[in-house]
Amino acid sequence: DGGITQSPKYLFRKEGQNVTLSCEQNLNHDAMYWYRQDPGQGLRLIYYSQIVNDFQKGDIAEGYSVSREKKESFPLTVTSAQKNPTAFYLCASSLAGRSQETQYFGPGTRLLVL
Amino acid sequence: GENVEQHPSTLSVQEGDSAVIKCTYSDSASNYFPWYKQELGKGPQLIIDIRSNVGEKKDQRIAVTLNKTAKHFSLHITETQPEDSAVYFCAASRDTGRRALTFGSGTRLQVQP
Numbered sequence: 001d002g003g004i005t006q007s008p009k010y011l012f013r014k015e016g017q018n019v020t021l022s023c024e025q026n027l028n029h030d031a032m033y034w035y036r037q038d039p040g041q042g043l044r045l046i047y048y049s050q051i052v053n054d055f056q057k058g059d060i061a062e063g064y065s066v067s068r069e070k071k072e073s074f075p076l077t078v079t080s081a082q083k084n085p086t087a088f089y090l091c092a093s094s095l096a097g098r099s100q101e102t103q104y105f106g107p108g109t110r111l112l113v114l
Numbered sequence: 115g116e117n118v119e120q121h122p123s124t125l126s127v128q129e130g131d132s133a134v135i136k137c138t139y140s141d142s143a144s145n146y147f148p149w150y151k152q153e154l155g156k157g158p159q160l161i162i163d164i165r166s167n168v169g170e171k172k173d174q175r176i177a178v179t180l181n182k183t184a185k186h187f188s189l190h191i192t193e194t195q196p197e198d199s200a201v202y203f204c205a206a207s208r209d210t211g212r213r214a215l216t217f218g219s220g221t222r223l224q225v226q227p
Contacts, residue, residue, distance in 0.1 A: 104160075
């Protein structure tokens with residue numbers, strides 16, 4: 001899991017509630033990523049950021065929002081607009097945002113809906 | 115956009131046997147192909163990668179082969195051990211345009227002692 005931490009390990013969301021997943025890295029990496037993992041499926045890209053104060057939508061950005069105010073932090077908010085949020089969420093980082101650099105993953109946050 | 119298909123979805127082998135996982139990709143501009151191993155409840159970890167200017171790469175018991183013409187690449191694990199049991203993901207990306215990794219759906223490998 002390297003120098004990437006995600007918290008909490010488990011998160012419960014009530015209907016209509018926004019929740020925020022934390023991702024912090026101490027690897028001095030420029031690029032950070034959020035993926036969603038559903039059972040039997042691969043990782044799908046939600047958002048990514050190649051530099052502070054900049055981020056781009058991935059394949060499944062609807063119902064999610066992010067911010068990148070600091071190099072080491074890339075929090076993900078799951079909004080009430082995301083109708084099926086139950087999944088395993090993985091944060092990753094890489095040195096400079098070029099696709100051919102190794103992405104290092106955090107331990108993940110499992111989000112469950114009450 | 116890129117589409118990566120991975121087979122099989124599950125694979126069971128006896129300890130000491132070899133395991134092969136195959137992936138195909140759709141974007142001919144993809145030129146980077148990493149493989150990740152994910153253990154239960156953890157994030158994926160890179161185990162080996164290959165770039166499109168190379169046909170094969172080995173690292174001890176694992177190897178990856180790439181056929182650019184057919185647009186497929188494979189992971190080979192020899193002399194499997196119980197600790198190889200995990201979910202393995204292939205991925206593909208390009209270095210122009212959208213650069214993010216596109217992942218396959220994963221293969222659950224079970225090594226029977």
